[in-house]
Structures are given as C-alpha cells and as structure tokens.
Amino acid sequence: MLISQILDERGKLAVVVRDGSEACILKGAGSTYELVREAIGKGQSLAECIRGHELGKAVDLEKLAEEKRLLLPITHPDAAHLHLTGTGLTHLGSAATRDAMHAKTGTGEEDANVSDSMKMFRMGLEGGRPEGGRVGVQPEWFYKGNGACAVAPGGDLVSPGFCEDGGEEPEIAGIYFIADDATPFRVGFALANEFSDHVMERRNYLYLAHSKLRPASFGPELLVGSLPESVNGTSRILRDGKVLWEKPFLSGEANMSHTLANLEHHHFKYGVFRQPGDIHVHMFGTATLSFADGISCRDGDEVEISAPGFGVPLKNRLTFQPAETAATQVKVL
Known part of the structure; x- marks a missing residue:
C-alpha cells in the first residue's frame, strides 16, 4: 500500500x-x-x-x-516539528566511495593509512547487526534541518551561495511519528534525495555537518508496511533533457551493514527526538552518488530517483544561488 x-x-x-x-x-x-x-x-x-x-x-x-x-507524503502543521536526519556508511560498498573522498589518518600500526570513514564502516560490519534485541554499534549520524528544508517532489533543491557543490544522494527514508506517550511509530518508507555538498565534505571530513545542512526531498509516495529486504533502484541526472549519468542503487537490509532496528535505536535513544507530535524523516544512507564518478552538477540539472514498489519517481531540479561574499550580520539588542 x-x-x-x-x-x-x-x-x-x-x-x-x-x-x-x-x-x-x-x-x-x-x-x-x-x-x-x-x-x-x-x-x-x-x-x-x-x-x-x-x-x-x-x-x-x-x-x-x-x-x-x-x-510531500507527510508534513507537520508546524514545520519546526518535522526533523530531517540521516545516517552514513550504512550500506555495503558505501565505504569505498567515502574512503576515496577523505584523507587517510591513523597513528597506530594497525590503523595506519586507514581513514576514519573506513574505520566507521568496519565497526558497522562487525557490530551493526546485533541479534536478540541487543544494542549494536552506533552509526555515523547527521542532521539536515527541519520542515523548512523539506522540498516537495518536483520542487527545486537550492544550493546556497556559500556552497562549494550540490549533488544528489539516492536513499530510502524511514518516516516516523512520535505518539503522545513519546513512543516512536514507524509510518512507512519513501524514496529520498539527501542533497549534499560533497566538495565541502571532501575538503575536511569535519565539515560533514556543514555539508549536510541542505534541503532534501522525499516521496512522492510513502510505502506502508515493511521495507523489502533488497531495494533495487535507479538514480539518474538529466541535463538539457538528456541523461547525463545513470546508475543503480541498492538499499534494504540485505545490502546494509546495519539493521534498521539498530539505526532506529541510535536515533530515538535521544529524548529530544521523542517529543510527542513530532515527525522524523530519517535517511538510511547510500553507496551511490554521481560525485564519486566525477560528475559536477550544474544549475538546472534534474535528478530522478526511482525503485520498484515505491510508485512515482522522485524528481527534483537543482539550482545554485549566486556566490556570497558579504558576511551575515548580527544586530546587537
């Protein structure tokens, strides 16, 4: 459904x-x-x-x-009570993409020349799929914004003037509602475009938090029920009406280093994310993005993300605001 x-x-x-x-x-x-x-x-x-x-x-x-x-398939009457968040390095193959972006670090002999991204990925492989209701290793986690950053299907994903890049990330998002007794309920799943600044992230992995503070889109349709074990989708970029880049992406637990239950625990273990009435759109990560293939998106490019069982493809146009040179001014009261 x-x-x-x-x-x-x-x-x-x-x-x-x-x-x-x-x-x-x-x-x-x-x-x-x-x-x-x-x-x-x-x-x-x-x-x-x-x-x-x-x-x-x-x-x-x-x-x-x-x-x-x-x-959007779900919204909150008050946009400040819809939260866009996500996890990274959760999919098999995702570490290779990230590892190529980040400089190697490490001080011990065993960890020499191993990036922090690869260490995090290995932690997920070893401890991200606990059994018997146990708690596994926590994943990489990031915040994207609130409902003001949520863009409807067909809308523009806008890169701010201070950005260094803007690129798509095809993902599956879990949609959640917090009940009056603070219990998180999973509403369903949707396609998502977790739009990010990969050039900024590559400059220094400590800029990851900055690179994620961008708009995102999800939907158009929301899958009610369980997520298939394996999701086989397609991500495409069109420029001037022609396909510039196209690649399959995989999701679902069969293609992940963490279970959904483990990812959900490590998000909702924080009381601030269990506020009654709030909505959460939590993106589970990807191993596929055009940036890794040397694609630099331009103003007017269109991104199309689709997967069998998720209905109408998610389509968004990418736009880039003019470069900003003036500093943001804060007034003193």
Whole structure:
C-alpha cells in the first residue's frame, strides 16, 4: 500500500491511497498527519485505519507530477516539528566511495593509512547487526534541518551561495511519528534525495555537518508496511533533457551493514527526538552518488530517483544561488 498527498482540483490538500494499480483519494482524511494520529488513537495499524475509510475518485499521479501537484507524503502543521536526519556508511560498498573522498589518518600500526570513514564502516560490519534485541554499534549520524528544508517532489533543491557543490544522494527514508506517550511509530518508507555538498565534505571530513545542512526531498509516495529486504533502484541526472549519468542503487537490509532496528535505536535513544507530535524523516544512507564518478552538477540539472514498489519517481531540479561574499550580520539588542 502506498499513500501520498496532492493538491486536488480546488487547490486543497487531499490524501491518496494506491492499493494495487489504481490511486484514489481517501475520503475523510484531512492529511497523512491526521490519519496517523487517528490510527494510533484507535490502536490500529495505518493500513487498517486506511481501509476503514471510503475511497473517492481515481487520480493519475503521473499526470499530477507533471502538473506539480504532488506534495510531500507527510508534513507537520508546524514545520519546526518535522526533523530531517540521516545516517552514513550504512550500506555495503558505501565505504569505498567515502574512503576515496577523505584523507587517510591513523597513528597506530594497525590503523595506519586507514581513514576514519573506513574505520566507521568496519565497526558497522562487525557490530551493526546485533541479534536478540541487543544494542549494536552506533552509526555515523547527521542532521539536515527541519520542515523548512523539506522540498516537495518536483520542487527545486537550492544550493546556497556559500556552497562549494550540490549533488544528489539516492536513499530510502524511514518516516516516523512520535505518539503522545513519546513512543516512536514507524509510518512507512519513501524514496529520498539527501542533497549534499560533497566538495565541502571532501575538503575536511569535519565539515560533514556543514555539508549536510541542505534541503532534501522525499516521496512522492510513502510505502506502508515493511521495507523489502533488497531495494533495487535507479538514480539518474538529466541535463538539457538528456541523461547525463545513470546508475543503480541498492538499499534494504540485505545490502546494509546495519539493521534498521539498530539505526532506529541510535536515533530515538535521544529524548529530544521523542517529543510527542513530532515527525522524523530519517535517511538510511547510500553507496551511490554521481560525485564519486566525477560528475559536477550544474544549475538546472534534474535528478530522478526511482525503485520498484515505491510508485512515482522522485524528481527534483537543482539550482545554485549566486556566490556570497558579504558576511551575515548580527544586530546587537
């Protein structure tokens, strides 16, 4: 089952459900956010709650995508209470890409000429898949921003004027809602473009936090239920309407060095991320990005991320603001 949010013919938000091939408007649901609260309040799964609603008219999501009427599959009434976060070095093969970007470090004989990225990846291989409910090694973690940084499918991912680069990262994101008793509920999964500044990150790995403070997009559709063991997607960059770069990407636990449960624990173990009513969009990482293949994205490039079972592809245009030279001024009260 897939759910999404659209602008209907009157320009009003509507929830859409695709349970099979046909997508239909869900009656009596003001938003995905309200639907999730309803399901938790009734003690139902989200799928059960959805099936308790009537279906309305069918819609063509591909056509709506062309008309820029697809919205993020879930939003919060207050953008400050939607959190964009992620983990890196979680996928088999991801270390090779990162290791090539970062200078080698190490002082001991055993760790000589081994980058911190490779050390982190090895830690995940050795301890990222604990069994029996035990806690595994914590992954690399980063913060991207709040709902103000969340860009709807079809929208522009904007690199600020101080950026050194802007490139796509095709990922799967987990979508979560925090209940009134502070329990995190996983709503589902969505395609995501975790837009980052790889040139800044490569300059010094301690700039990773800066490089991640960029907009991101996810959706258009949200997969309700379990994530497939293996997700086989495709990431493409189009320039002037022609494919510039295309490559498959893999996700799902069969292709990861950490279990989802371990990644979720190490995010939600922090009380600040268990505030009632909040939404979390947590991106699980990737081993595939065009930057690793020598691609430098330009203003106007289009990124398309797709995967079987996730519905309409996620498409966004990349734009770059003019370079900034003046310092940001702070006034004294």
